[in-house]
Amino acid sequence: MIIQLQPSIKSEEKQAIITKVNSLGYKTTEVITQRGSYLVGIGKKDFDLRQVGYMKGIADIHRVSDDYKLVSRKWKVEPTAIDLGEGVFIGNGNLSIMAGPCSIENEQQVDLTINHLQANGVRIMRGGVFKPRSSPYAFRGLGIDGLKMWHARARAAGIKIISEVMQVSQIEAMYPYVDVFQVGARNTQNFNLLDELGKVDKPVMIKRGISGTIEELLSSAEYVFSGGNEKLILCERGIRTYEKASRNTMDINAIPILKEKSHLPVVADPSHGIGIRDYVEPIALAALMAGADGIIYETHQRPEEAFSDGQQTLDFDESAQLIRKLKSAFELIASF
Numbered sequence: 001m002i003i004q005l006q007p008s009i010k011s012e013e014k015q016a017i018i019t020k021v022n023s024l025g026y027k028t029t030e031v032i033t034q035r036g037s038y039l040v041g042i043g044k045k046d047f048d049l050r051q052v053g054y055m056k057g058i059a060d061i062h063r064v065s066d067d068y069k070l071v072s073r074k075w076k077v078e079p080t081a082i083d084l085g086e087g088v089f090i091g092n093g094n095l096s097i098m099a100g101p102c103s104i105e106n107e108q109q110v111d112l113t114i115n116h117l118q119a120n121g122v123r124i125m126r127g128g129v130f131k132p133r134s135s136p137y138a139f140r141g142l143g144i145d146g147l148k149m150w151h152a153r154a155r156a157a158g159i160k161i162i163s164e165v166m167q168v169s170q171i172e173a174m175y176p177y178v179d180v181f182q183v184g185a186r187n188t189q190n191f192n193l194l195d196e197l198g199k200v201d202k203p204v205m206i207k208r209g210i211s212g213t214i215e216e217l218l219s220s221a222e223y224v225f226s227g228g229n230e231k232l233i234l235c236e237r238g239i240r241t242y243e244k245a246s247r248n249t250m251d252i253n254a255i256p257i258l259k260e261k262s263h264l265p266v267v268a269d270p271s272h273g274i275g276i277r278d279y280v281e282p283i284a285l286a287a288l289m290a291g292a293d294g295i296i297y298e299t300h301q302r303p304e305e306a307f308s309d310g311q312q313t314l315d316f317d318e319s320a321q322l323i324r325k326l327k328s329a330f331e332l333i334a335s336f
């Protein structure tokens, strides 16, 4: 059960609601976010919502049977849009394209990528400065200095930044320089990290775990929301299956399912989803057709020289072609 509280609620009124809800066999958690205050009731007993709904200070009350509550569409039917400022939105009728290298490497690469994005009307740049690598000997990222260098250049060009945060201690240092924190597939169930991101007033995109279920992804988003941050984006990036012909198995199924189960925007990552450069475009288009609000993919001026994930990275010509096709496909969908 979710009880949305009126902004003007008095503390005695709130206490009366909590007492009543507890007496019905429900445990309550109070959640205060940037957008509202809620009481989340956890319990099994069935009761008539009108027993609570009449109480003073309540704006709305909803029954939500899912294990995740605040990210569920069962209480918030309208899709959520995430506002990154300067006219950049993710979700709710906007096509979000986020492109850039797997890893931020140097100033020249950042400048070339920004020029490429600007020339093609893309407003969000991806890139890692803290890289989760399977091998400890692989390139691990430029760290916070690289992020500052990138930020100065992106700001000047009106480009927003999405970058992965790997651990709690990086949040504060990264905060001034990112527009969206990315939680990587290896950290989807790092509950300490999710708790801390709940305290941050900045959007968070959570990737699906490498072997994670859809429900686990939604529960991870619930961690951040219930911690106080409802600026959330979900990302399907492929899962590990027995199939070896591709790096991961892009779960296109997850896109309409996530859209149906949650009000949050859903972004698809075909680069990691299939892991093969030649197939990034068809999978990106398929994800858009399946209902994704946006596509995040890897591009580099010379993919064969990229410090990481070159095998799944588009060059700028391929990237420009993908952007054109995504825009046309998006218009086509809107005309259906």
Ligand code: PEP
Binding pocket: 102, 128, 132, 183, 184, 185, 186, 207, 237, 272
């Ligand atoms: C990335 O975006 O470069 C990345 C490491 O992604 P994932 O967490 O999905 O593997």
Ligand code: MN
Binding pocket: 102, 103, 272, 298, 308, 309
């Ligand atoms: Mn990558």
